Amino acid sequence: MTDDRVDGRTLRYRHRRPELLAAATEYVLDHGIDGVSLRPVATALGVSHATLLRHFKSKDELLLCVGDKIRGDFVRSWQQDEQFSTASSSAELVRMVWTRLCEPREQRQFILLFQLVGRAARRPADAQALAPSIVDDWLTPIEERLCADGWPADEARTLATLVLGHIRGLQLDLLLTGDRARVDAAFDAAIAMMHSPHGS
Template sequence: MPKDSQPDNRSERRSRGRPARPARERLLDEVVAHFARHGVGDFSLRGLAAELGTSHRMLIYHFGSKDGLLVEVVRRVEAEQRAAMAQLNLDSGHSAADLAREFHRHLSAAEHWPARLFFELTGQALVGNPHAVPLLEGIVDDWLPPLTELSRRTGRSEEEARAHARLALAVARGLLFDLLVTGDREAVDAAAEAFLVSYETVSPSGRSARSPG
């Protein structure tokens, strides 16, 4: 094990009464923040390590390789997006449709580098590239609980909400792909709205009805 792989962080054991985050998680935080500021581009582990004030040995120790690091970056961004969705679900003061529109704005207003990286690495995973295959774990199933919860708020049954959640995930990813390919935000927003009306409250007849106004 590299000598510097376990830095002495005893002084950081407690922060506002909570244990310090593991070194790997803190380093991943820094990598994601760096990419958010500068984009991914054509980087090297040595160059990235220098920018972060660490060593490339630390990056290799925690993530194995450049490709392994990128997979973990995508998984972290996906986890943060799911957390944002879960947080929206706690909002009882707005309709499901309002919350779904807010989440669409959140995704489409974000920098494009996470989406580009997501599609690139997912393609590699689907053809069996070993470094990318771990990305497939939970890539659909982890999104279904928060999306199902949002769909349930429309009055759908549990079964209907699960099916609607899967459709919502497919639509969101398809529209992100559309935006990356065409750059036509106006058309993507219009297409999103055509789907987002399905979050209006479902009537007893099974049809969604727009709220007044």
């Protein structure tokens, strides 16, 4: 007998990568990346190390997939959620997104984001691999909504970058200080520029 004994959960996840990634994502969101390796993750999920390796060749690959899943899940939520669909403008949509992101369960992603960026900043190859799921893929839905509101494409890209930077910077402030009233006021000031293209 080997240590990679097959149990019910191993069989359940063997050919179901999305479920395994969802469980791994929750684990990483709850525990962060400090000391994360595939064996403890596999143990926590109740699967064999071999099962996890079958889907994710390394810890770095797993973390990249986790980052992409977090982004994909949240973007889908604002595209499909009925509350978000009622937003009449880019500014109103981003304000709704901000409110959702301030919920403790959602704030876990920012703690993970800052950990991942801090880790990748000293390793250019990691930063390059991380950029699409952490920057580019978040900008696209903001840009699309700005363009729908009448912003030219080049201005929408710049404004989306500025808005995303404000959201992340203010979330860092909020996590450190807990001063929601001050941070909300700063957020409102930051998105005031989204209300009309060309200052009209």
